[in-house]
Amino acid sequence: MPEGDTVYRAAHRMDDALAGAEVTEFDLRVPQLATADLTGLWVDHVVPRGKHLLHRIGSWTLHSHLKMEGEWHVYRRGERWRKPAFKARAVVGTAHWQAVGFEIADISLVPTAEEEEIVGHLGPDPLGDDWDAEEAARRVQADPRPVHVAILDQRSVAGFGNVYANEILFVRGVDPHTPAVDTDARAIIDLGARMIRANRDRSARTFTGENRPGRRFWVYGRDGAPCRRCGTRIRATTLGADPTRERNVFWCPVCQPGTP
Numbered sequence: 343m344p345e346g347d348t349v350y351r352a353a354h355r356m357d358d359a360l361a362g363a364e365v366t367e368f369d370l371r372v373p374q375l376a377t378a379d380l381t382g383l384w385v386d387h388v389v390p391r392g393k394h395l396l397h398r399i400g401s402w403t404l405h406s407h408l409k410m411e412g413e414w415h416v417y418r419r420g421e422r423w424r425k426p427a428f429k430a431r432a433v434v435g436t437a438h439w440q441a442v443g444f445e446i447a448d449i450s451l452v453p454t455a456e457e458e459e460i461v462g463h464l465g466p467d468p469l470g471d472d473w474d475a476e477e478a479a480r481r482v483q484a485d486p487r488p489v490h491v492a493i494l495d496q497r498s499v500a501g502f503g504n505v506y507a508n509e510i511l512f513v514r515g516v517d518p519h520t521p522a523v524d525t526d527a528r529a530i531i532d533l534g535a536r537m538i539r540a541n542r543d544r545s546a547r548t549f550t551g552e553n554r555p556g557r558r559f560w561v562y563g564r565d566g567a568p569c570r571r572c573g574t575r576i577r578a579t580t581l582g583a584d585p586t587r588e589r590n591v592f593w594c595p596v597c598q599p600g601t602p
């Protein structure tokens with residue numbers, strides 16, 4: 343699942359390719375936006391905001407969210423796409439480059455002046471220029487729900503997905519079921535911010551410091567495998583803000599005490 347670091351890298355690749363250039367190709371392959379045309383306008387910037395992407399073009403913002411399957415690719419003009427064309431939902435092209443959004447479930451076009459209506463609800467973003475750890479921690483600390491759920495609430499802190507929530511809580515030694523109000527939210531937030539910043543320029547995300555496949559996570563996806571610290575079997579369950587948002591949760595009952 344794309345997390346804030348993936349979105350950050352995608353935004354920066356597209357910004358490098360597109361910013362300052364005129365749009366020569368603009369094709370949104372979703373029914374309600376099929377007639378939108380921003381050709382002839384200039385790309386100002388492509389910016390990440392939590393897990394949202396904002397292409398600012400002229401006085402418009404093309405907003406997209408990668409959800410579970412979405413990806414943006416950048417190609418030199420004429421280069422062969424790495425995914426089938428029928429999966430493309432958006433193409434933004436300039437004289438030299440094409441940015442292609444594949445399998446993007448959530449895409450919209452709004453005047454940039456109204457961008458806040460789409461992303462204004464988001465909490466502080468650890469990859470943003472205006473990162474406010476104190477405010478993010480305050481919001482998480484005020485949450486009575488399990489800390490795993492609290493960290494994923496994008497209104498409190500924007501950018502962490504399920505992989506981060508699992509890995510952060512392992513490294514902090516916090517049981518994921520613990521009510522967020524009973525945790526040291528500031529320490530959790532600070533650790534998460536360090537992790538996502540360390541990963542933002544890496545193509546393969548790692549939490550353990552190891553880059554070999556299968557060695558990058560402490561607990562995520564390791565149900566039943568031995569804890570890398572103490573050898574205890576990693577446990578798994580699901581937690582979510584509601585039944586539609588249940589996420590897989592992994593933890594070591596010894597390294598993360600407090601398990602019911």
Ligand SMILES: [Zn+2]
Pocket residue numbers: 569570571572573574594595596597598
């Ligand atoms: Zn352990």
